[in-house]
Amino acid sequence: MPNPVDTPVAVSAEIGGRTLTIETGRIARQADGAVTVTYGETVILATATAGPPRPGLDFFPLTVDYRESTTAAGKFPGGFFKREGRPSTKEILTARLIDRPIRPLFPKGYKDDVAVNVLVWSFDDENDPDLLAMIGASAACAISGMPWNGPIGAARIGKVGDEFVVNPTFEQRDQSRLDLVVAATSQAVTMVEAGANELSEDEMIDALFAGQEACKKVCALIEELREKVGARPAEFEPPAEDEALKERVFAWGDRVRELHTTPGKHNRRAVLRDLREEMLAEVTAGLEDPAEVDEVTGKAKAFWEALGKKVVREAILHDRQRADGRGPKDIRPIDIEVGILPRTHGSALFTRGETQAMVSMTLGSVMDDQRVEGLREPYRQKFMLHYNFPSYSVGETWPNRGPKRREIGHGSLAERALQPVVPAFEDFPYTIRIRSDITESNGSSSMASVCGGTLALMDGGVRIRRPVAGIAMGLVTDGEDYVILSDILGLEDACGDMDFKVAGTQRGITALQMDVKLDGLSRELMKEALDQAREGRIHILREMLSALQKPRSELSAYAPKIVQVPIDNEKIGALIGPGGSVIRKLQEETKTKIAVEEDRGLAVISGGYGSDMEAAEQMVRALTSVVEVGTRYTGRVVSIRDFGCFVEVLPGLEGLVHVSELASGYVENVRDVVSEGDEIEVEVINVDEQGRIKLSKKKVEGGDEEESAEDASEERPRRGGRSGGGGRGRGGGGGGGGRGRGGGGRGRGRSGSRDRARSRND
Structure with missing residues (x-):
């Protein structure tokens, strides 16, 4: 039912050094629950509404949608259409963060259609709206009147230096070794999502409980809001169980116990x-009535599922017996093949029991990175992991219509686990993409992707800091034991009270994901669980290193080669050319890709088979080098004028050879000496303040040396060649005087030619 608040109600508290405000009763008043949450200058709207149950559903139809309006950051959406479209990866991951802690708090058997919607309205570039979305969704559900056993609080914990920071800003997160998001009730942690830079187990536990304390403050704030509003959760009475039918179904328990340890997932599933x-x-x-048959069948299937869980849990708790015969700490057999795909840049087939991942790694240039747009300034993602979960991996059928939310979430977790050990782009200038195809699945496929991803990177010659392995853990408890x-296994995941995935190196944790169904979790139990996870992780790392001890010494022959050339920012225009003409020409001629990184002052050249990397590097260096007086080039004559010719000494860079610098003698017509398209050797004789280049051809041919010799002879006494020299001054022709051209005649001839050249130019 719509929120009954007639006037706005707001509550506030100081959390993480800033004021968190939750308000209701002013906006979206027809929703069952609606709140705005403000933290700094970031503002979100969260609503929760319920509709009547849909007939025939055997699950709880909760829909969570989180969207970021670009107007919140004063921006237009990127792309051709200036309107928000399909949800981004960030929006999908945030929706999962909201869903995971609130879903278990709805009562079992509740089938009403529930929708939780969160919209970011204002963003201050300091406070991440994902936390506000989780808090807002919790508050909206708490005041909605739905039968929801909340509230939950949410907090982010960072570690800057030796100190934990509650709800760090983006700037603080850049300096942090930890990015941990915690959701918790006032009694217990319910969800954890973390990425870390090899944090120890003890540090992670400290962070978890620091997050729980911050969540308690948020829960108290939401409870205060609920009290002021006067909202109470509705009483929900699940449908009465058919005790007689339940007893008949549970009577099959002994036979289920006999079969639940049948080896092999599919064999076990088939016999059951x-x-x-x-x-x-x-x-x-x-039974003859079809409707009655359907009703009894539906109830019996639900009881059968409950019986299966009961059998699995009792076997674990009382007999320490798992469905596949392992002990609690045992790891399934591991089989590893590396370099299995011949033309990929790196590959590995990782098999652990009945879970298998084919993982491939691809190296690309800076031009292959992913531009990521959102509320913050766009950035370039240079490492990515994509996880795919096809239907055949579990022997089922469903249409493949692109990655689902679960696949995006699992890929993000595996990516976060590997990110800390991937070399920095400055040290390894490649864009890296890992693709994990799950070919078999019986639990822990995301952690198989982590292990396979590590091996694929090593197989491809990527110098990772340390290998990373991942393991999925579970907990079964009855309160006493x-x-x-x-x-x-997948079966144990479904039947357990807590499941968590831990990835890390031998030194520490790089990623953690946890979902808890208990009302409380002691520090001692949490430590025991993480310590046991470490034992399993180290065992898996040993198996991985037995297959491939270290990264290969060379990159794949099929990987692109990359050369980085430092360039001055003032030379970027010369490299790119008008409308990109110069850089396009270079790429076409050398069959390479060339990208300019202005912020790093680099031209990045990449090429594969058939590319001429050496020629491309030489051209880029020549184009971006500083032209200095005295440097000689072999250039092409691109145009001819009366006063000289223009020579392209570098792609897109031209200089002028004045008519007086074409040859040592008088040049009447420039075309008598050069033609368009000729390749000639020239020397730089001057570069003015505007960057205009003056070239000389005659200096390369020794004209200046000849002139110097002639000038020197002019100073010596002459024996009679003077009149002849003078008479031939203009023409420089034959006769005895002509032979005496080394004297004044030659000098006057050159002087005259210069005067005429100047007059033509004037």
Whole structure:
């Protein structure tokens, strides 16, 4: 029902050194629950609404949608259409952060259609709206009147230096070794999502409980809002169970116990499915009404599922027996093949029990990176991991219509696990893409992607800091006894009270994801679980290193080669040329790709088979080098004028050879000496303040030396060649006087030619 608040109600508290304000009753008043959350100058709207249940559903239809309006940051959406379109990766991941902690707090059996929507309205570039979205969704559900056992609080914990920071700003997060998001009720942590730079288990536990304390403050604030509003969660009475039918189904328990340890996921599933069909046939025997048969069948299937969970949990707790016969700490057999795909830049097939991932790695240039746009300034993503979960991996069928939210979430977790060990772009100037295709799945496929990703990087010759392995853990407890499980199966994931995935190196944790269904989790239990996870992780690392001890010494022969050439920012225009003409020409001639990174002052050249990297590098260096007086070039005559010719000494860079610098003698017509398209050797004789280049051809040919010799002879006494020299001054012709041209005649001839050249130019 719509929020009954007639006047706005707001509550505030200081958290992380800033004021968190939650307000309701002013906006979206027809929603069951609606709040605005303000932190700094970041503002979000969160709503929660419920509709009638849809007939025939056997699951809880909760939809969570999180969207970022670019107007919040004073920006237009990128691309041709100036309107927000499909959700971005960041929006999908945030929606999952909201969904995971609030979903378990709805009562079992609740089937109403519930929609939680969050919209970012203002963004201050300091406070990430994802936390506000989680808090807002919790507050909206808390005041909606729905039967929801909240609230939950949310906090982000960073570690700058030796200090934990609550809700760090983006600037602080850049300096932090930890990025941990915690959701918790006032009693217990319910969800964790973390990336870290090899944090120890003890440091991670300290961070978790620091986050829980911050969440308690948020929970108290939401409770205060609920009290002021006067909202109370509705009482929900699940449909009464058919005790007689339940007893008949649970009577099959002994036979389920006999079969639940059948080796192999599909074999186990097949024999249990056949047994279920026997049970269904028995409980529906004698029923003639099709509607009654459907009703009894539906109830019996639900009881059968509950029976299966009960059998699995009892076997673990009482007998320490797992479905596949392992002990609690045992890791499934691991098989590894590296370099399995011949033309990829790196590859690995990682198999752990019945979970298998084919992981490939591709290296690219800076031009292959991903431009990421959002509320913050766009940035370039140079390392990415994409996770794919096809239907055949679990022996089922569904259409492949692009990555689902789960696939995006699992890929993000694996990417976060590997990011800390990937070399910095400054040291390894490649864009890196890892693709993980899950070919079999029986639990822990995201962690298989981490292990396979590490091996693919090493197979491709990427100098990672240290290998990373991942493991999925579980916990089963009855309140008095508990068992921590290493390397859980899909069945154990579904039946457990806590599941968490830990990835890291031998030194520490790089990623952690946790979902808890308990009302409380002690520090001692948390430490035991993380320590056991470390044991399993180290075991898996040993198996990985036995297959490939270190990164290969060379990159794949099929990987692109990359050369970085430092350039002055003032020379970028010369490299690119008018409308990009110069750089396009270079790329076409050398079959390479050339990108300019202005912020780093680099031209990055990349090329594969058939590319002429050496020629491209020489051309780039020549184009971006400073032209100095005395440097000689072989250039092409591109145009001819009366006063000289223009020579292209470098691609897109031309200089003038004045007519007086073409040859040592008088030049009547420039075309008598050069033609367009000729390649001639020239020397730089001057570069003016505007960058205009003056060249000389005659200096290369020794004209200046000849002139110097003639000038010197003019100073010596002459024996009779003077009149002849003078008479031939203009023409420089034959006769005895002509032979005496080394004297004044030659000098006057050159002087006259210069005067005429100047007159033509004037």
